[in-house]
Amino acid sequence: MSSSEQRKAFPFSEFEPKWQAAWEAKNAFHTPNPGEAGFDASKPKFYVLDMFPYPSGTGLHVGHPEGYTATDIIGRYKRMSGFNVLHPMGWDAFGLPAEQYAIKTGQHPRATSEKNIEGFRGQLKRLGFAYDWDREVNTTDPGYFKWTQWIFLKLYDSYVNDQGKARPVSELEAQGLGRDEIDARRLAYVSEAPVNWCPGLGTVLANEEVVDGKSEVGGFPVERRPMRQWMLRITAFAQRLIDELDGLDWPEGIRLLQRNWIGRSEGAEVKFAMAGRDDTITVFTTRPDTLFGATYMVIAPEHPLVNEITTAEQREAVETYKKQVGSKSDLERTELAKEKTGVFTGAFAINPVNEQKIPIWIADYVMMGYGTGAIMAVPAHDERDWEFATKFHLPIREVVAAAPRLGGEGSAVCEMEPAECFSEEGFAVNSGFLNGLATAEAKKQITAWLQERGLGKGMTNYKLRDWLFSRQRYWGEPFPIVWEGGQHRALPDSELPLVPPDLEDFRPTGTPEPPLSKATDWVRYSETATRELNTMPHWAGSCWYYLRYCDAQNKDRFVSEEAEKYWMGGGKPGGVDLYVGGTEHAVLHLLYARFWHKVLFDLGYVSTPEPFQRLVNQGLILGEVDYYAFTPALGSVAGFVSSEFVTDIEDQAHSLVGVDRRTGEKVLGVALKGKDDDVEKKGEFFYIKDSAIRVEAKSFKMSKSRGNVVNPDDVVKGYGADSLRLYEMFMGPLEQVKPWTAMGVVGQFRFLARVWRLVMEENDDGKWTISTALQDAPANKKVTKELHKTIKKVGEDIEKLSFNTAISQMMECNNAFTQSEVKPAGAIVTFLTVLSPFAPHLAEELYAIIGAKFPHLVKPGFVADQPWPAYDPAALIEDEVEIVFQVNGKLRDRATVPLNATKEEIEKIALSSPRVQEFMEGKPVKKIVVVPGKLVNIVV
C-alpha cells in the first residue's frame, strides 16, 4: 500500500480531536442559568432534550447518534439564531441490565456503571455534540437520587382531592381522617394485590414491563402472585393524562398509543341479583343496551364470590378448573386463548330487566383485574361470548339489529337464534321498552332505568392500573421509608439521600425477599423500626431528569424555582421545547414522567402541567440489506443462514444448498451478505446474476446474533465524526425507519472532502496548504444566488427537522463553489457558518484557516459562536424565468421569459412556439391556463 493511498482525503483525524479539546477548554457550550455570570435575559430560551441513554457495556450503537445529531444541529442552530439553548446529557444508570451485567462479571454495579458512563461520555465527545457538560446528571449519583427519593416522599405525602388535583395529606389530617383512611388515599401506597412475579429475574415487574407473559428484559416467564408492594396511584390521573395530551405537539401515533394504553371505556355497572341468595353480582358493560340479550354470566375464576356461590354438584369441576387456570402462567393463558374454556358454577343470576334466570359460569376469558371481574354475556352481540355460548350450547338471543324492526305484531319478538354475531351498533329488538331505539339512545335509557331502580349506574373504566413501583433488586433507589409496628412512615428529608448499603453479594435472593435484607445492620433503623427493603424501578430516575438538567448542581432543591421557571415555564407554551427519542418509550417513560410532572405541578413545584411540549420520534436504523436465497419449491424464504457460516454452497434445482460449518448440517437458503454486485433485478424479483436463483432483499434490526451491528467508533475512525453525523441526517426523514449503507457514509465523506478542497490544496510535497484560488473577492451572481438560497433553505429545513434536504441544498451550494474559478473567501465563510451545525469540526477548521489568511473576513471565536447569517432576498430574485408550455396537459416546449412578463405576453410567446403549434394540429384554442412563472397550458 502506497503512502498516497493511506493518506486521508482530508485530515479529519487530526482536527476533529483538536476542536473537541478546544471547545472543552473554553467550555464553549456552557449555558448560564438566570442569575449566573454571562446570562443574557434578553434572549428567548430553547430547551432541546434527548432521551438520555442507559449506559450499557457495549457502548453506543448508530441509533444513538441519530437523535443526538438531530438535537445537536437544532441546538447549535438555535444558539446561533440568538436563543439561550439548554441542551444537556446524562445517564440513566440504575436498573436491571446494569445489575445483571455486574452479577455476570462479578463486579459492583457502581463500578461497571462508572466504566460504562466513561465509555459513553467519551464516545459522545468524539462526535462533537455541543452539550453543556456542567449539567450532566447520573441517576445513580446520591446527589441526584436524593431528589428522586424526595419526590417519592411528595407522592407519599399526597392524595388526590375531589377536583382531581394532588394535595398534601396534611389536608386530610386537618379534616380529622384517621391513619388508615389517609394511608388508603396516598399517591404512594402499600398493596397486597397480585403482582407480576418473575422468578428468573427475582423481582416483580410493572404491567408495562411484561410482554406476552414474559419479562421485557430477559424474556423470563412471569407468574401472578400476591405480594406486599408499593404502588403509585397513576389511575387517579387517568383522565387528565388523556385530556391533556390534546394540547401537545406530539406525533398522533404516540398520543393514540397512550390513549389506548390508558384505555378509557364508557358503559355501566349493572347489579344482578342471584337466585336463592341475598347478595348481588355487579358487572361492567359498555353495551348496557344489550341487557335483554344477556343469557348467562361469566365471572373470573379468581372472583371472590366463586367459592360462595358454587353448588355442591359443581364444586369439584369448579375446583379442578380453578387449579388448572391458576397453574397457567399469563403466557399460557394467552397462548391457549384460541379455545374458550369454562365451567358452570351451578348458581343462577336474575336478569333485572326480564327476571330471567341465567346461569353463572367461570371462565378465564374474564379477567379479575378489569372492571368488576364479572360480565353479563350477550353472545348475540359479542364475539367472545358468541364463541363461548356456541361451544357450551348456551342460549343466544338477538337484541340488536342493523335496521329498526318496528310496527305490527311480532315486530320485536323473534326468538330464532341469529346465524352470526353482530357486534356493531344498530337498533334494539326483543328488548321491551328499548325496542326501536338506536344503540346510543338505548344505552342512555337503560342506564337511567337501572339508576332509578338502584340496579346500576353509568360508569367509566380504564385499562390503566396503578403503577407497581417496588422491585426486589439491589441496584435501584432505596425507599426512604421505615416500618415500625407494622406501619410505614417517611424518613425526614434530612436523612436523604438514603444510600444503598454496600453489599458483597447483591444478587437476588431467589425468593421474594429483596437483596437489601442481607445488609442486616442497615436494615435496622432503630430498636423498633426497620427499613423498607424494596428499591424503586429504574423508571424512577427518568421521570424527572429533564428538571434536574435545569439546575443540575443544586444541593438545596431538586431544581431552583428560578431555573425551573425559566427553562420549563418560559416561552410559549412552556416545558421542554423539543424532545427527541425512540418510540419504545411511548407508554412507559412518557406516561410515568407526565404523571410525576402533574403531581409536582399540582403541588406547586413546577410551572407547567405537561413536561414535553413537542415530541419527535426518530426512526430505527436497520442493518444493511441482506439478500436471501429464495427457494421456489418451498415458496418462501428458506431460512436465514448467513453465508459466512456456510460452505460448499451450490445451486440445486434453483435452491441454494450448503453445509453449515458449525453443525455440519445441510441448509437451504444461504444469505449472500451485502453483495449488491451479485444480484440483479428481473421483473419484480431479484436474482443472483446469471442464474435462476431468486433472492429476497431485506434489512433487519441490528443485533449481535445477526452480526449486522454497526459500531459508530469504526465509522468515526474511518471517515470522521462529521461524516457520521452528516450521513445519519442524510439517510432520510428523521422519523422514518431506514437501513444503513456503508457506501452512504462514503458519500458524505466525499462531500466533506470537496468542501475541504474548496479551501485547501496539496502542494508538491503532498502537504495541505491554503488554496491559491481562494481569494478575497466577491462571489459571482450564480454563486451568490446559490449561497443565499442555501442560507434560507437550510434554516427553514432545520426548523422543520428536514435535515436530509438541508444537506442536499448544501451539496448544491458546494457544487456551485466548485464550479466557480475563483473561490470567494467571504462567501465560503458564510457557507461554513451554515454548515457548522452539521459538520462542526470541519467548519471550525476551515473557518480558522481562512481567518488566519483573511482576518477581516471572520470574527473572533468559534464558528459555533457566530450568528446565523441572514439571507438577502434580493439575491434570490431572478430576472428571467423558464416557462413550460403544455398542450392538453402534455409538456411540449419551454422558453425563458422576463420575470415581469404579463399573462398576455407569455400566452403570445407560447402560441408562437413552433412545437406548440405542431401539437395543436391547427385546432382552435378552447382554453388557455397561465400560471405565472410556471407554465402555460393550451387546451385544444
Next chain:
RNA sequence: GCCGGAGUGGCGGAAUUGGUAGACGCGCCAGACUUAGGAUCUGGUUGGGAAACUAGUGCAGGUUCGAGUCCUGUCUCCGGUACCA
C-alpha cells in the same frame, strides 16, 4: 382482528397551495488525469425506442385544463396491540 404509518428508478430518498416527476446522494456507464486507481475531476444514468416519440409514482376507477399530491374502491408491506366486556 383492531389501531397507526408507508408504497415513487438498481438503492436511500426529493417534489410549497394540485402546476416541468425522479432534486441530492449511493451504485452503474463513459471520458480525463494517471505506472496504477476502489483517489480526484467531467459527462451520462426511469423503462421502451435509432429517433421523433411514448409509457410511467402499488392496482382499478373518478374529479380537473392539469393528479405522486384530491375523492372512491382495492392489494401489499412495516410498526404497535390484542380475550379490557
